[in-house]
Amino acid sequence: MTRLSRRAFALAAGTAGLSLAAPGVLHAQSTGRLVVIGGGFGGASAARYARIAFPRLDVTLIEPKATFVTCPYGNLLLAGERTLPQITHSYDGLKARGVRVVQDWADGIDATAKTVRLRGGQTVPYDKLILSPGIAIRWNAIEGYNEAAAEALPHAWVPGAGEQTTLLRRQLEALPDGGVVGFAIPPNPFRCPPGPYERISMVASYLKKHKPRAKIIALDAKDAFSKQGLFQDAWNELYPGMIEWVPLNKDGRVTKVDAREKVFETELGTRHKVDVGNVIPPQSAAKIAIDAGLTNETGWVPVNPLTFESVRARDIHVFGDANIGQVMPKSGYIANSTSKVAVAAAAAALEGRPAPGPTVYFNTCYSHVGDEYGISVVGVFRPTETGFAETPNSGGVSPRGPLAQQREQRRLEALYADAWYASITKDAFS
Amino acid sequence: MTRLRPALLGLALALAPAAALAQSAPAPLIALSCAGCHGPAGAGEGSVPRIAGYDREAFVQSWAAFRANERPASIMNRIARGFTDAEVAELAAYFAALR
Numbered sequence: 001m002t003r004l005s006r007r008a009f010a011l012a013a014g015t016a017g018l019s020l021a022a023p024g025v026l027h028a029q030s031t032g033r034l035v036v037i038g039g040g041f042g043g044a045s046a047a048r049y050a051r052i053a054f055p056r057l058d059v060t061l062i063e064p065k066a067t068f069v070t071c072p073y074g075n076l077l078l079a080g081e082r083t084l085p086q087i088t089h090s091y092d093g094l095k096a097r098g099v100r101v102v103q104d105w106a107d108g109i110d111a112t113a114k115t116v117r118l119r120g121g122q123t124v125p126y127d128k129l130i131l132s133p134g135i136a137i138r139w140n141a142i143e144g145y146n147e148a149a150a151e152a153l154p155h156a157w158v159p160g161a162g163e164q165t166t167l168l169r170r171q172l173e174a175l176p177d178g179g180v181v182g183f184a185i186p187p188n189p190f191r192c193p194p195g196p197y198e199r200i201s202m203v204a205s206y207l208k209k210h211k212p213r214a215k216i217i218a219l220d221a222k223d224a225f226s227k228q229g230l231f232q233d234a235w236n237e238l239y240p241g242m243i244e245w246v247p248l249n250k251d252g253r254v255t256k257v258d259a260r261e262k263v264f265e266t267e268l269g270t271r272h273k274v275d276v277g278n279v280i281p282p283q284s285a286a287k288i289a290i291d292a293g294l295t296n297e298t299g300w301v302p303v304n305p306l307t308f309e310s311v312r313a314r315d316i317h318v319f320g321d322a323n324i325g326q327v328m329p330k331s332g333y334i335a336n337s338t339s340k341v342a343v344a345a346a347a348a349a350l351e352g353r354p355a356p357g358p359t360v361y362f363n364t365c366y367s368h369v370g371d372e373y374g375i376s377v378v379g380v381f382r383p384t385e386t387g388f389a390e391t392p393n394s395g396g397v398s399p400r401g402p403l404a405q406q407r408e409q410r411r412l413e414a415l416y417a418d419a420w421y422a423s424i425t426k427d428a429f430s
Numbered sequence: 431m432t433r434l435r436p437a438l439l440g441l442a443l444a445l446a447p448a449a450a451l452a453q454s455a456p457a458p459l460i461a462l463s464c465a466g467c468h469g470p471a472g473a474g475e476g477s478v479p480r481i482a483g484y485d486r487e488a489f490v491q492s493w494a495a496f497r498a499n500e501r502p503a504s505i506m507n508r509i510a511r512g513f514t515d516a517e518v519a520e521l522a523a524y525f526a527a528l529r
């Protein structure tokens with residue numbers, strides 16, 4: 001039965017020749033078909049881990065892009081400290097492990113028939129579906145901010161092939177000294193809570209070296225943000241007078257943009273003219289999760305905190321940025337660490353074992369704020385009856401204090417951030 | 431825990447990777463998040479030390495020292511406080527068994 005459907009899938013997907021070469025399918029006895037949608041931090045980690053820990057599972061990864069450009073370290077690209085190839089990863093490592101990689105979009109999920117419909121026309125059957133498709137931008141949630149506007153005011157928040165991040169970099173290079181760089185920052189929850197502030201820091205670092213008279217205005221839809229004290233200490237010390245952060249209660253929420261004139265307009269009607277504008281818009285779970293009916297009124301996917309199974313559809317596990325993970329942040333680290341719990345739960349069900357018991361979910365987010373200057377936030381989380389909770393008396397942010405006192409801590413954290421990037425991308429793509 | 435020597439690994443991967451991998455005991459879930467900084471299977475990465483093959487007793491002791499802020503640390507002190515003694519013992523046993 002399983003064997004037949006696998007053959008049928010291979011033929012339908014037109015990958016019969018390929019699948020013969022893929023070592024994973026040499027197994028006479030597959031314990032089930034695990035189909036993964038999305039080859040980002042969550043999905044790639046899931047596919048790789050599934051092949052290592054549950055070698056008798058048949059693993060298929062559906063991802064439209066030939067290579068994956070990471071959001072992490074994209075902010076260093078903006079500062080001119082990384083190149084696009086340095087943050088681009090191929091799927092060759094996963095293929096060598098026996099993951100069948102299908103380069104296509106998943107256009108629909110039939111949770112009753114347990115199939116995924118691909119844009120190319122094929123239908124892929126699954127026993128367990130692993131969904132880590134990331135975010136979608138809520139176009140027009142800020143008036144005037146649509147796909148065309150993003151060509152003038154890049155979001156650079158969903159990397160695609162890197163177009164948006166490289167566009168923002170080119171705009172920064174073309175900025176006149178004395179020009180203004182504007183940021184529009186969304187309310188919670190959104191992908192990577194410290195991300196906008198790391199970006200502000202990296203852009204400031206670039207401007208300080210190359211256009212020291214330029215200014216940054218950051219318009220925020222929140223009154224507080226991740227690692228706020230640490231970021232603001234660093235801005236005062238490293239980039240004095242360069243960055244103005246405007247919180248919600250000082251009319252910081254951008255409600256409208258004019259892409260042609262490069263104007264950000266806030267709730268009370270203040271118009272801020274910028275030379276380069278980065279709009280980080282409000283977000284939701286990716287389209288496929290919405291289309292499959294997995295999201296609730298928040299726009300994100302509710303899941304069982306022990307298994308990451310969707311509460312709306314059986315046999316579909318959703319993790320990474322697409323789910324409701326509060327109080328865990330939407331981070332690559334969380335996508336990676338929770339992917340393994342979801343896969344273990346799915347594999348246990350397929351192999352007739354009980355689901356793994358409650359475990360620990362773990363996050364470290366580093367941010368670069370200047371040369372040899374890194375800060376971090378750590379979180380140790382556990383599942384509860386209703387969601388996720390921080391483990392009391394654990395985690396937290398780097399110690400505050402003047403650079404003169406904290407130089408070694410900051411230097412080490414910048415070094416460890418680089419090691420983190422190398423480690424986690426290996427754990428997902430190698 | 432069966433380990434393949436690197437020279438054999440290539441051959442095994444070419445022939446029957448899944449069978450070869452199936453022989454190793456699966457890592458406990460709790461240990462898998464360490465890969466984010468210490469590399470897959472605790473192999474170490476850049477400036478972040480290798481923890482595969484770390485002596486079991488020493489692992490437990492270092493952890494206790496991190497937790498008590500008695501060992502120089504940039505972030506492990508913040509992490510150590512979030513894990514129970516039983517969890518630390520499980521981590522120690524797993525990483526000590528890796529070569």
Ligand SMILES: Cc1cc2nc3c(=O)[nH]c(=O)nc-3n(C[C@H](O)[C@H](O)[C@H](O)COP(=O)(O)OP(=O)(O)OC[C@H]3O[C@@H](n4cnc5c(N)ncnc54)[C@H](O)[C@@H]3O)c2cc1C
Nearest residue numbers: 038040041042071072106133134192320321330331332333
């Ligand atoms: C500027 C910035 C900096 C960041 N820095 C950090 C950091 O330092 N540390 C950290 O931990 N996190 C960081 N993050 C957050 C991190 O990028 C995300 O949390 C992480 O990528 C989420 O993983 P994911 O698997 O949910 O989504 P993604 O990694 O975005 O992967 C989703 C994949 O699904 C694919 N997909 C979507 N829809 C479909 C479909 N219908 N069919 C097939 N495939 C589909 C997409 O093509 C994509 O490849 C940062 C984010 C930003 C924006």
